[in-house]
Amino acid sequence: MGARRILVANELTSYRQTLAIVLRELRPHVEVFETASEYLEGEITRLRPDLVICSHVTYAVRQRVANWIELYPECKPYSTFYIGGQHRAKRDVQLTDLLALCASLP
Amino acid sequence: MAAQNDPVHEVALGGINSLPKPPDNRTEDPARRRGRPRVLMANEPRAYREGIAAVISQLRPTVDVETVEPDALDESIKRYVPDMVICSKATETLKGRVRVWVELYPENGAISVANIGGRRMEYTEIQLPDLLSIVDKAEELAKAN
Numbered sequence: 391m392g393a394r395r396i397l398v399a400n401e402l403t404s405y406r407q408t409l410a411i412v413l414r415e416l417r418p419h420v421e422v423f424e425t426a427s428e429y430l431e432g433e434i435t436r437l438r439p440d441l442v443i444c445s446h447v448t449y450a451v452r453q454r455v456a457n458w459i460e461l462y463p464e465c466k467p468y469s470t471f472y473i474g475g476q477h478r479a480k481r482d483v484q485l486t487d488l489l490a491l492c493a494s495l496p
Numbered sequence: 497m498a499a500q501n502d503p504v505h506e507v508a509l510g511g512i513n514s515l516p517k518p519p520d521n522r523t524e525d526p527a528r529r530r531g532r533p534r535v536l537m538a539n540e541p542r543a544y545r546e547g548i549a550a551v552i553s554q555l556r557p558t559v560d561v562e563t564v565e566p567d568a569l570d571e572s573i574k575r576y577v578p579d580m581v582i583c584s585k586a587t588e589t590l591k592g593r594v595r596v597w598v599e600l601y602p603e604n605g606a607i608s609v610a611n612i613g614g615r616r617m618e619y620t621e622i623q624l625p626d627l628l629s630i631v632d633k634a635e636e637l638a639k640a641n
């Protein structure tokens with residue numbers, strides 16, 4: 391099996407860049423890609439990511455991505471994880487939560 | 497003054513080595529480390545605050561970085577006496593006491609505002625290298641004092 395692919399597509403640029411860089415540095419065994427949210431659907435087709443992290447989950451994400459995180463929609467402190475077919479709501483996600491998930495993607 | 501970054505044409509960053517390096521004139525002597533510049537992070541949401549703090553700590557090892565919850569900002573400014581603050585909502589205490597600060601995405605919009613030694617800058621879509629550049633300016637101002 392090849393390296394797991396993570397596509398980071400959060401809306402606010404410096405936040406997106408920060409997540410992508412931290413994941414690349416601290417989880418070097420996964421491939422991390424970054425895109426502006428308006429290009430998310432095209433990048434899903436091109437990259438076929440195993441996990442998408444975005445601010446607003448779209449129909450295409452729900453239909454075509456096995457795992458996704460809707461992280462802080464509208465910058466509110468709650469997020470939704472869809473991992474391994476299970477939905478989970480989580481308040482006040484920490485960086486370590488994201489790192490742990492990237493280390494154990496199904 | 498406005499620093500413009502077109503979000504459509506922004507360049508995706510690579511690894512941490514793709515980010516701007518600090519100026520070359522830095523030293524690591526122990527005396528310098530004791531009085532090293534301080535950056536206080538109080539923006540929200542939390543994972544972004546922690547992520548930016550991690551990047552600054554990694555890329556600017558001569559800088560001390562502390563993270564606090566936004567509601568502890570004013571108290572932390574008085575206790576920690578930072579040279580720079582990154583927050584989501586600038587307070588009067590912040591404006592009165594800190595020379596360099598960034599109000600990052602207030603009201604969750606794309607606009608951010610920075611104050612660098614009394615000079616106001618507005619960013620339509622601030623990027624991580626911009627934040628690192630402001631950290632460098634805060635360090636220069638701290639050294640000059």
